[in-house]
Amino acid sequence: MSDLLTRLRGRGWRMTSQRRVVAEVLDGDHVHLTADEVHARAAQRLPEISRATVYNTLGELVLLGEVTEVTTDGRAKRYDPNAHHPHQHLVCSRCGIIRDVHPAGDPLTGLPAAERFGFTVTEVEITYRGVCPACA
Amino acid sequence: MSDLLTRLRGRGWRMTSQRRVVAEVLDGDHVHLTADEVHARAAQRLPEISRATVYNTLGELVLLGEVTEVTTDGRAKRYDPNAHHPHQHLVCSRCGIIRDVHPAGDPLTGLPAAERFGFTVTEVEITYRGVCPACA
DNA sequence: ATCCTACGATAGACAAAGTTCAAGTCAAGA
């Protein structure tokens, strides 16, 4: 994710220790942390980091398109750093574990013109639900 | 939705004025109210109804499969009474209006076995996003 | 290398959405 840090600096981001730590916490695939979880992990490295800063930084990363928000359970939003690889989510109804998945074809084409009601449709968000092997 | 009332009574529901009013507020298609909106409308007919009762009743209706929860914006959950007619949602990114839509085919088949990671997948929830004619 | 200053961080108050609980009320069967 050092990629991300250089990309952000290139966009005029002022680099602070707080922002660096938040970006590092979000490193990797299949990461779907809530804001509080990001804060907890960031605080392990930088104990004095505040909740407000974590929220601010996450919000900026979303605006920059580096991270996407995912709401799978109507509770806290989760932050998914895998924003440059379009994907959907598969969630276990029992334990809540989340997997990134890739449906066949372009999900947007599944919606016929007659069902678009004049909307200009640009995005699809799909959540598949079921029971994971561990819970079965 | 008097159907609903008789169905519920048949399932042993104790019929109270509060529950009746909540069920009546949720009558109709293309209804996507938040719990607070349900409470506000219910309170027009039954001023002393409490928030807790509205939450309890909505939760029971969801458990009974009569209503589904929809989260389109990461804010309050919305309650969709159209649970017996499988459908998905199309949301305007500007004004937030929600339309029920029906994609072609069974959305579950869009996820190849290789992408299921051993899950038993039973549900799909799709949110299409775009700009509605009024906002364009 | 040091200084400036605007941008970022902080703590704490605030707000929105939802849950819990003890006490009171009432639907429906006897």
Added chain:
DNA sequence: TCTTGACTTGAACTTTGTCTATCGTAGGAT
């Protein structure tokens, strides 16, 4: 009509997120 357990109430509480005034500092200017 009586009884009883299921239902409702309101207030306090929790969780998640936002706002604001103040303080600190990254990074360009000197």
